[in-house]
Amino acid sequence: MKFQVEENETIQDCLARMKAAGYMPVKRFEKPVFKENKDGSVEVLKQEIIFTGKKLNHTES
Numbered sequence: 351m352k353f354q355v356e357e358n359e360t361i362q363d364c365l366a367r368m369k370a371a372g373y374m375p376v377k378r379f380e381k382p383v384f385k386e387n388k389d390g391s392v393e394v395l396k397q398e399i400i401f402t403g404k405k406l407n408h409t410e411s
Contacts, residue, residue, distance in 0.1 A: 351402075368403050375402070
């Protein structure tokens, strides 16, 4: 399952949300979101961070 770090959310908040849903992070993807200016130049607006989660197994010993 994929979890994206939302606006106004820290990476730690996203990881806590994953844990609460029963997942642990196994991969992290970052991709830039670009913005084109009026003069035609391009700049990075923000980084989009997405975690791929693996379902935790709760086995009792």
